[in-house]
Amino acid sequence: MPLQPRPITLSLRQTCLYYACRSRLSPLAGVQPRHQQFSGSAYRFETAKAADAAVPLRKQLKEEAKQRKKSAKSAKSPGNNAADPLLDKWELTVGIEVHAELNTAHKLFSTAQTSLNAEPNEHVARFDAALPGAQPAFQKATLIPALRAALAMDCDIQSRSSWDRKHYFYQDQPNGYQITQYYAEPFARSGSLTLTLEDGIDPNDLSEPGATGLTIGIKQIQMEQDTAKTALQPPSTYLLDFNRVSHPLIEIITLPQIHSPATAAATVRKIQSLLKSVDSCVAGMEMGGLRADVNVSVRKRGSTGDNNEYSGVKGLGTRTEIKNLSSFKAVEDAVTAERDRQIKVLEAGGVIEGETRGWTIGSTETTRLRSKEGEVDYRYMPDPDLPPVLISSELVNHLRKTLPELPDSTISRTLNDFGLSMKDAKTLFSFDDGERLEYCAETIDLVSKKISAQGLNDDQNQAKVGKLVANWVLHELGGLLTSDGREWSDLTITTEELASLLANLMSKQITARVGKQILQQLYDEDSDDRISVDARIDEGNLRLRPISREEYIELAQSIMDENPDMVSAVRDKGQKGKTMWFVGQMVRRAEEGTVEAEKAKEIIEELLFP
Incomplete structure (x- = not known):
């Protein structure tokens, strides 16, 4: 009788040890065993420059806010449907697969380090390079951020999950197969996301008049290994970096319940926000830590489509898949272009072929890459070298109880505690991984204490504090940083200094104009040489002297x-x-x-x- 692999069980004690290590060590820290190093002429592995520089998150968020505003204005325009009557005739359906790189110290099946900034092929274990005789060894700690992600999306955690081999032959996959959980037993199923108008969804997607949000189902979340990074060196040389091989990924598969390009982009944005909030994924789309594939189909409204079945939904049109979208804008633009292409083909009497297509930033059309492979083509089979993963209810309950506050809860608390508008709360949360919101909250608390000490802490003044602080943090401080291209981390103005300034403004000791002048001075001066706000006001004779x-x-x-x-x-x-x-x-x-x-x-x- 052949030997059966022993199940891997992740205990609560191991989880606590993992957290203890994470509190002392960075994601790349730890003593690493000696690994096979690859360099030189054997594989022609060299450093390749990135084709496009990473877009700063703040600039990207502003652009997306502009696009959402434009989309909402267009949707509410009375002439919108008249401008494109075909959208009244055809219904778009989108399902999304998000691949997120987990925040872990080690790879999924080896003890090699994970690193985004290492030299090419610096962290490669024998299994990563598919050397003869090398076998995978599941790193239990990689499951922790995956579980937190699944819990953040309200998924059912499966007590038993297993591994499959997905066979395909390509230069970025040294083993000739990818280890995944897709086919048989993923570790999480049946989750959901709730999106509101403030998330940037298309208002037309709301099911009922007066509704403020919609729910997108999550079919499953699975773990899988990443592939190598391929860089083209024109005209025909491809360089391979095996550092990324076996990086732990989760693939989040939504149900096909999305019916507009704006909502598709909003869904990916929401997923990224959730993953960052629970520390599952530290690098977003702007840094390559998140990639999205979108499945697009159209059918006549009220029809039963082509009788195709996709993720348990029958009667949808033939779908095409657009691979490797690396920004929210790319998701929206690619879905729009593919929707329009399919409608054009069907209106002309053509047939949509199931295929994989590509998208280039700045394009107006998607491009054909290859015919769509079905699951049979991948020849899925259980991985004989990896035992199943058993997850105890004790561990799941512990992670659920210790899960960080989710974005929607943070924003709701901010609205209740500080009296901010939904727009300001969302914007503050979106910027700088929530650091600006924390700065704002601390400043609000300090201003409240200062005006209370002056006897001004009545209900009317207290209601103004949150809005005043949010306005100055967003617009005045934000404007100063934008004017010379600096980041939030470069700001040296303390919450105490801003609170003193705004307390003087609220008590009518200074005018808003004087306040802005003082803020500019604080911004320009070195923090070690600055005098206090009150001393600055007195020395400059800047206190308000009201005229009659x-x-x-x-x-x-x-x-x-x-x-x-x-x-x-x-x-x-x-x-x-x-x-x-x-x-x-x-x-x-x-x-x-x-x-x-x-x-x-x-x-x-x-x-x-x-």
Whole structure:
């Protein structure tokens, strides 16, 4: 009787040891055994420069926010359907497969290090290179971030999961097969994601009038090994970097319940946010730690499609798969292009072929790569060298209890505790892995304490604190950083300094204009040489010295008399937005620290609209 491999069981004690190690060591730390090193002429492994530089996360988020706003405006436009009546005739269906690189110290089946910045072929074990006789050894710790990801998406954790070999022959797969959990027993099934309008979904995807969100099902999450990195050296040389071979991945497979390009991009964005929040994946799409494949099909609305079945859903149109999309914008643009291509083919009487297609940034059409392989072509078989993985309920319960706060919970708490708008809360959370939100929360707490000490902590003032701080963190600090291309990590203004500034502003000790001047000074000066905010205000004689109501009226009337055309534009033409022009003139003409913008606006409106 042949020997049966022993099951691998991950205990609670091993999990705790893993966490203890993670608290002391970086993901790349630890003593590593000696591995076979590959270099030189044997495989022509050389360093290849990246074709495209990584886009800064802050710039990418701004671009995506602009795209979401544009999509929402287009969807609400009365003439939207008239502009493209074919979208009323055809229904788009999208399913997504997200491949995320797990945050682990070691590879999935070897003790070689995982590293994004190592020299090519620096961390390669014998199994990674498929040397004769080398066998996989499952690294139990790699399961921990995978389980946290599955729990964040409300999946059912399977007590038993197993490994399959997916056979295909390509230069980036040295063994001739990939070890995965797809075919038989993945470790997680039946999860879900909830997305709202604030996540950037298409409003037309909401099932009922008045609904604020929709749920996308997760069919399963599986573990699998990554392939080598291939770099083309024109005209015909391919360089292989085996560092990435056997990096632990999870593949997240959604159900085909997405019906617009914007919602497809929002789904990937939501997945990335969840993975980062539970520390399962530290590098997002902008750094190559997350890649998405999208399956796209169209059918006539109200029809039963081609009687094809995809992920348990019958009657969808023939699907095509677009591989390796590396940004949220690429997901949205590729889905849009493929939807339009399929509609065009079907409208002309053609037939959609099941195939794999590619997408290039800046293109308007997807391109054919190869015919779509079915599961039979991959010749799945159980891996004879790897035993099943057994996961105890005790471990799952422990991970569920210790799971970090999820983004939706953080944003909800922020709304309740600080009185921020949904837009501000989402934006603060999105920037800088939540660091800006933490900075904002600490500043709000400090401002509240300062105004309370001054006897100003009534309900009305307290309600203003959160909005005021969020506005200054997002727009004033954000604007300073953007102006010279610096990152949030470069900011030296402390929460104490910003809180002192805003407490003086709320207590009407300074004007907003003076506050912005002081903020600029703090930003420009070295942190070691700065004096306190209060000392700066006193030394510069910047405290507010309000003028009388009569002086406000006299100043406002003189400006109105000098600018009759502006007065006529506001009074006669209804251009009320120009009211603030008068306010700006009053602040500029008056002595520094004597005119409040709010009071000036009130006086101007009284005079313009008696």
